[in-house]
């Protein structure tokens with residue numbers, strides 16, 4: 001989906017890095033910070049402005065795990081699948097979440113843009129396994145049931161405004 005953006009913010013970022021093709025990664029990081037992902041049309045604009053091939057911009061944007069080409073939802077749920085969480089059945093939590101939210105490995109964001117689900121290798125809370133993270137908050141010792149309940153309370157909060 002192509003969205004129209006105000007290019008002023010991007011132009012500012014490019015100028016801050018002195019329009020240098022060498023600063024491509026730093027520019028991408030700043031763009032992602034601004035929009036929380038890398039919108040496709042901004043990547044094309046960036047390639048043109050910096051005078052680098054769009055294939056190179058895409059190459060860098062897809063190479064680094066921290067860059068995202070997809071918009072993320074309001075609630076970013078990270079399911080830990082590191083060893084400590086895995087042995088405590090984090091995959092069952094993931095399966096329950098996907099079922100509940102009608103998403104999959106390919107479709108990671110709900111259609112209402114409320115939840116994005118990602119798996120990560122460790123969120124640094126191994127003693128609290130299995131743990132999940134929603135935005136910046138860690139939820140310890142989760143089960144499929146407690147995770148689904150947590151989603152319901154977030155949804156309720158959202159609909160009650």
Ligand code: FES
Pocket residue numbers: 080081082083084085086121122123124125126127129131
């Ligand atoms: S393995 Fe899950 S928090 Fe470290």
